[in-house]
Amino acid sequence: MKGIILTLLALNLAFGGWLYWRSQQPDADATQVVLAELNNLGLDEATRVQLAQSGRQRDNPNQAAAQCILIRGIGSADDASVIQARLTALEVPSTVSVRSEVVRTDHWVVLGPFESTARARERLAQLQADGVESFLINQGRLEGGISLGLFSSNSNAENRRAALAEAGIDARIEDFPRTREVRDLNIAAEAARLLSDGALESILDRFEGVDFQRYGC
Incomplete structure (x- = not known):
């Protein structure tokens, strides 16, 4: 009788150990579901497998839990939609925001605007008679002024202004930032911890100029 009890106890321990081992194994069905969703997103096979296997793992297990992810600098609405679709396939929701980003600044050497168009044309005629390259500005915040040169470099604009000053022309430099519309995606902390x-x-990696960062939130 004692031998039977010991045998049953050993069998129970072995069965319990097997159940624990089984619970630690990856869910093959879940991985196949993720792969199936990724198949529709235009990704190559190696990328689909990597995303399916690593999408729910964190690179640093000691990373603070309350960290969000910001994906920055997406140039078009179409690109933002593609990235969101790929995140959704990994069950990672995101929200999109739109902002303006300065891509360059132009430096405009100008006179005026003048009190009237007639006065601006009169001054323009004087400048052109003296051989100074110039034209009338007919739109924008400097409408009614005179352009004496547009430069991408502030130093070149300053050189132009200094040369005009030596000729007795009191010009100034106006800066004009040139912007583009970009989109950012934000991933909340609960979803961010699932994404490596x-x-x-x-x-x-296929979207030029797009990067990401984790930040406390």
Whole structure:
């Protein structure tokens, strides 16, 4: 009788150990579902497998839990939609925001605006008679002024202004930022902890100028 009890106890321990081992194994069905969703997103096979395997792992297990992810600098609405679709396939929701980003600043050497168009044309005629390259500005915040040169470099604009000053022409430099519309995606902390840096890099590496960062939130 004692031998039977010991045998049953050993069998129970072995069965319990097997159940624990089984619970630690990856869910193959879940991985197949993710792969199936990624198949529709135009990704190559290696990228789909990497995303399916690593999308729910964190690169740093000691990373603070309350960290969000900001994906920055998406140039078009179409690109933002593609990235969001790939995140959604990994069950990672995101929100989009639109902002203006300065891509360059032009430096305009100008006179005026003048009190009237007639006065501006009179001054323009004097400048052109003296051989100074110039034209009338007919739109924008400097409408009614005179352009004496547009430069992408502030130093070149300053050289132009200084040369005009030596000729007795009191010009000034106006800066004009040139912007483009960009989109950012924000991933909340609860979803961000499910997404590894490697998975994000695989999603974003085809989009020029797009990057991401984790931040406390």
